[in-house]
Amino acid sequence: xxxxxxxxxxxxxxxxSPLSLECTVEGTSNPNLYWYRQAAGRGxxxxxxxxxxxxxxxxxxxxxxxxxxxxxxxxxxxxxLLLSDSGFYLCAWGGIGGEQYFGPGTRLTxx
Amino acid sequence: KNQVEQSPQSLIxxxxxxxxxxxxxxxxxxxxxRWYKQDTGRGPVxxxxxxxxxNTKSNGRYTATLDADTKQSSLHITASQLSDxxxxxxxxxxxxxxxxxxxxxxGTSLAVNP
Numbered sequence: 001x002x003x004x005x006x007x008x009x010x011x012x013x014x015x016x017s018p019l020s021l022e023c024t025v026e027g028t029s030n031p032n033l034y035w036y037r038q039a040a041g042r043g044x045x046x047x048x049x050x051x052x053x054x055x056x057x058x059x060x061x062x063x064x065x066x067x068x069x070x071x072x073x074x075x076x077x078x079x080x081l082l083l084s085d086s087g088f089y090l091c092a093w094g095g096i097g098g099e100q101y102f103g104p105g106t107r108l109t110x111x
Numbered sequence: 112k113n114q115v116e117q118s119p120q121s122l123i124x125x126x127x128x129x130x131x132x133x134x135x136x137x138x139x140x141x142x143x144x145r146w147y148k149q150d151t152g153r154g155p156v157x158x159x160x161x162x163x164x165x166n167t168k169s170n171g172r173y174t175a176t177l178d179a180d181t182k183q184s185s186l187h188i189t190a191s192q193l194s195d196x197x198x199x200x201x202x203x204x205x206x207x208x209x210x211x212x213x214x215x216x217x218g219t220s221l222a223v224n225p
Contacts, residue, residue: 092154099145100157103154105152105154
C-alpha cells in the first residue's frame, strides 16, 4: 500500500531564516506530487505540483520554491521566510484532477 | 469565476443525530466533485468522489448527493459519532482540457457533542 511521509510535523522559525520541508512517498512509482498550504480560515491553496523528476509547476508567485530530486521525494524550500509563510503545509500524491492522498502535514509558525 | 461555497461554516450537533452539509459551486467545465474529511492538524481524507452522471454515493454513514443542473452537492451524516468531529471540505475538479485543477471550499467545521 502507498504511504506518504512529511517532516517535520511542527516547525517554528524566525523571519528571514531558510526553510526546508520534505515529503516522501512509498509504494508507488512516478506519482504526481503536490504541495498545498492551508492558512488559518482559508481553503487549501495549491503551491506547486510535479509530474516527474525535475519537473515543477508553480501555481502562485511567492517566496517559496520546490524541487523533486528523486521520483518519490518532493521538497519545499525558502531562502528567507516571511511572517505570511506561516500555515499548515500539506504534501499529496495522485493524479491531476484525480484522487489525491495527503500526508500528515507540517505546521509552520514564522515568528 | 470558479468558486466553491460551503454552508454552514460551522455546526454543532449531539451524538447520534443526523446532519447535512451543503456545497454550491460555479466551476465550469465540471469534472468531478469530492468530499474530504479533515481532522484537526491532519491531512484531508477522501470520503466520496462523484462524476457528472452520478447523483448519489455512500461511504458508510456518509452519503453525498450531486445535482449537476443546479450545481449543488450535499453530504449527509447519519447517526453521528464523536469521531465525526472534523472539517468537511467540498472540492470540485475543474476540467479545462489537460489542465485540470481542484477548486477547494473553505469547509464546514462539525462538532459532535456527547
